[in-house]
Amino acid sequence: MPINLEDIRSLFPILHQEVNGKPLVYLDNAATTQKPQAVLDALSNYYELDNSNIHRGAHTLADRATRYYEKTRTLIKEYINAKEEAEIIFTKGTTESINLVAATFGRKFITKGDEILISTMEHHANIVPWQMLCEEKEAILKIIPINDSGEILMEEFDKLLNENTKLVSIVHVSNALGTINPVKEIIQKAHRFGAKVLLDGAQSTSHLDVNVQDLDCDFLAFSAHKLFGPTGLGILYGKRNILESMPPYQGGGEMIKEVTFAKTTYNDIPFKFEAGTPNIADVIAFQKALEFINDLGKSDIKKQEDDLLSYATDLLGEIKGFIPIGTAKDKVSVISFNLNGMHPFDVGMMLDANGIAVRTGHHCTQPLMQRFGIEGTVRASFSVYNTKSEIDVLVAAVAKIAKIKNK
Amino acid sequence: MNTIQDIQNEIIDEFGILGDDKESTIYYIMELGAKLPEFPESEKTEENIIKGCQSKVWLTTQENEDKIVFLADSNTDITKGLISLLIRVLSGRKPQEILHAQLDFIDKIGMGNIIGSQRSNGLAAMIKQMKLYALAYQTKQNA
Numbered sequence A: 001m002p003i004n005l006e007d008i009r010s011l012f013p014i015l016h017q018e019v020n021g022k023p024l025v026y027l028d029n030a031a032t033t034q035k036p037q038a039v040l041d042a043l044s045n046y047y048e049l050d051n052s053n054i055h056r057g058a059h060t061l062a063d064r065a066t067r068y069y070e071k072t073r074t075l076i077k078e079y080i081n082a083k084e085e086a087e088i089i090f091t092k093g094t095t096e097s098i099n100l101v102a103a104t105f106g107r108k109f110i111t112k113g114d115e116i117l118i119s120t121m122e123h124h125a126n127i128v129p130w131q132m133l134c135e136e137k138e139a140i141l142k143i144i145p146i147n148d149s150g151e152i153l154m155e156e157f158d159k160l161l162n163e164n165t166k167l168v169s170i171v172h173v174s175n176a177l178g179t180i181n182p183v184k185e186i187i188q189k190a191h192r193f194g195a196k197v198l199l200d201g202a203q204s205t206s207h208l209d210v211n212v213q214d215l216d217c218d219f220l221a222f223s224a225h226k227l228f229g230p231t232g233l234g235i236l237y238g239k240r241n242i243l244e245s246m247p248p249y250q251g252g253g254e255m256i257k258e259v260t261f262a263k264t265t266y267n268d269i270p271f272k273f274e275a276g277t278p279n280i281a282d283v284i285a286f287q288k289a290l291e292f293i294n295d296l297g298k299s300d301i302k303k304q305e306d307d308l309l310s311y312a313t314d315l316l317g318e319i320k321g322f323i324p325i326g327t328a329k330d331k332v333s334v335i336s337f338n339l340n341g342m343h344p345f346d347v348g349m350m351l352d353a354n355g356i357a358v359r360t361g362h363h364c365t366q367p368l369m370q371r372f373g374i375e376g377t378v379r380a381s382f383s384v385y386n387t388k389s390e391i392d393v394l395v396a397a398v399a400k401i402a403k404i405k406n407k
Numbered sequence B: 001m002n003t004i005q006d007i008q009n010e011i012i013d014e015f016g017i018l019g020d021d022k023e024s025t026i027y028y029i030m031e032l033g034a035k036l037p038e039f040p041e042s043e044k045t046e047e048n049i050i051k052g053c054q055s056k057v058w059l060t061t062q063e064n065e066d067k068i069v070f071l072a073d074s075n076t077d078i079t080k081g082l083i084s085l086l087i088r089v090l091s092g093r094k095p096q097e098i099l100h101a102q103l104d105f106i107d108k109i110g111m112g113n114i115i116g117s118q119r120s121n122g123l124a125a126m127i128k129q130m131k132l133y134a135l136a137y138q139t140k141q142n143a
């Protein structure tokens, strides 16, 4: 069923407002997406009707909250086609999911001289935890280079892989460039050397059909807030046998089987990795975000976003002084650019004065910016609720700003 | 010479004419920046970079008898405009005047709303750095 934009936009109350006297044009969806009314209602309903601590109380409310909470786990399992619910761990975001793997898998399995591979286009969340781990373990972090379009150089990746490679941790879709990486091939190749693969799915899970069994990734990390869900909630998927072999992350309630002062035994997965009272309300409300996506269907969402991408790419490309950063053949609806002679901060501020919300700066990918020899970019990122007329507003504003230095 | 307060009032009047339109205000700030005197390339050193600004801002001084002349530059046009306003108010004055200056024009023209919180922090860092220069000169003069 083709997507009816009017209907979709009416589900997002935040979109209907003015900013600086102009209708809001929200094009910062790679940073975070807006939330449909159903998610907002679910949050307040939870606190109004169901609030209780889960997995513990023997009373009706606690039981209800537990069931709703666990239902989200089931929905996520289906969303990424995991084998079982136990492979879905709740965290507070992609960042924590990656740090969890570094702190548990890394602590146990990475030793001196081991190699970890990441790419040039990683988010700091997929760089710094590995730097910290490598420093502690005297392991080696190696970087897969990219070409000028912002694509991974696969022949260089092949050269970097060897028997010492223990982990390849790679972004599925680049937040700064929009590049879709050939992760299936990367995973197959890494597995041949016995290396595990973590996918940073912060951006891919909102745009692509991510099927963990088909991809055969060992870990997948992503954030609810980039999927129309609440902030402060992330997901870590891991294969059962790997999760079971990993030591616990944090210690506390919920993650134990039995505690005595002499010895504590740990709970089964996923609870082993979920110490303390979790983010119950946001987990429950996230169901409504997943239902929103499932109702529209990933392929229709993708079609709508791709349409916006090619429309915007064509029009912006005609502007004198427009410099696209990241021109991979395979891209999601992200356009990163600079304007000749202008600083991205200034461009962003002038767009904001026109009611247009974009992100400017290094996008938490400083090494990538260094690769391109720039300080930052302006990034417009589109979601399913954006319209062509919003792109027209963007294009007109960018053209006007570009003229200042490109007569 | 006009007092610091006179110049601030001038700026408040100029921005008053621009009214509430954020876009034209930003363009105006950029135009002001474009008029800043040339900054010597040799002074674009790591030492002269003001800490606490998101964009790069270089600030240096020249002594002119008992007065301080500020020179500045930035890699962004809007920031350049902002520092040009500070220079207009504070440059060519005695250290004591600079130290005691109450820069109320910033609030009166609603700069915080125009430039947002990150750049407001940067602006505060620029003012602090200018006052630090003034303090250093004063200490030196009194020595």
Ligand SMILES: Cc1ncc(COP(=O)(O)O)c(C=O)c1O
Residues within 6 Å of the ligand: A030, A031, A092, A093, A094, A095, A096, A123, A125, A126, A171, A173, A174, A175, A200, A202, A203, A223, A234
């Ligand atoms: C590719 C990528 N990785 C990791 C992150 C970090 O996600 P979070 O801040 O939700 O933990 C982001 C978010 O910007 C991202 O885009």
